[in-house]
Amino acid sequence: MTVAQTKNRLGLLSLVVSIGLVAVKFYAYHLTRSQAVLTDALESIINVFTSGFALYSLYLAGLPKDENHPYGHGKVEHLSIGFEGALIFIAGVFILYSASLSLLHPHPVARPDWGVVLLAATAVVNLGVGLLLVRSGKRLKSVALVGDGQHLYIDAVTSIVSSGALVLVAATGIERFDSGAALLLGGFILVNGGRMLRRSVSGLMDETDTAVVAEVIAELQAQRRDSWIDVHNLRVQRYGSNLHIDCHIQMPYYFSLDEVHTQLHDIEELIRARFAVEVEMFVHADPCTFSACSLCLMPACPVRQHPFQHTVVWTVTNAVKDERHHLG
Structure with a gap:
């Protein structure tokens, strides 16, 4: 089964489970009027x-x-999270309004025992499916699956809080516990919807994923060769689960075009091997200058003008800058 087919099957599972749980919850509301x-x-x-x-x-x-x-169609996954976040945010506003009215004018809750049983069952299902989607989404590098799984987590939390409210109403007879729980859930849903919107905008605006950038730089550092004098202007963009990476690498100016091509090909292959997704990489080769001699490890360099002093350790701080490294 391909990665795309696995993602689609998980997405279909989420949809089927969501439809089934909605039916159960509205039946619980029909019984309880909570x-x-x-x-x-x-x-x-x-x-x-x-x-x-x-x-x-x-x-x-x-x-x-x-x-x-x-660059493919992967960015639609960020749009999916934005759509989900917007709907959750709107639902949160409506729930806060409705719960506020109910808090001012509480009404009796019927058959809370059945409500607790049904909601507890939906919480268990949501937690299980949500865990599966989040784990699979992270493994498959799918922000849509992770977002869908996190939404199911949120749904499970709302079910647990709703169950707790029904228990309190049954135990104390105080009906405002029901409205108070609804008000609390409305605020929780509103905040999480806003967070999903923020994550969607970040992805659509190509905000830097520092963790991925750090992985790329760490791999280049770990596999570093003497001829890779410097790395700078490194950028990473995510298109769904796929990555687009470009950077500048400084190499000896006397390398032939064939040698430079071989070096760049090796760099691209080691980065692709590091990530379990499709990686599109563009590396620009810069010729070295004599000012880089003090940073260069090339053995028996025929044109060296200055003795080697030390290497620059590539980090997220310095490798992303659009400037060559130097001593200082």
């Missing part, structure tokens, strides 16, 4: 729409590059 349960059920409706959109985005992200999309 504001907290209604809040949980409304939030779960969002799961259905977002899971469906996530499934479609996974299908698009798996399509090959074409003339209109030379």
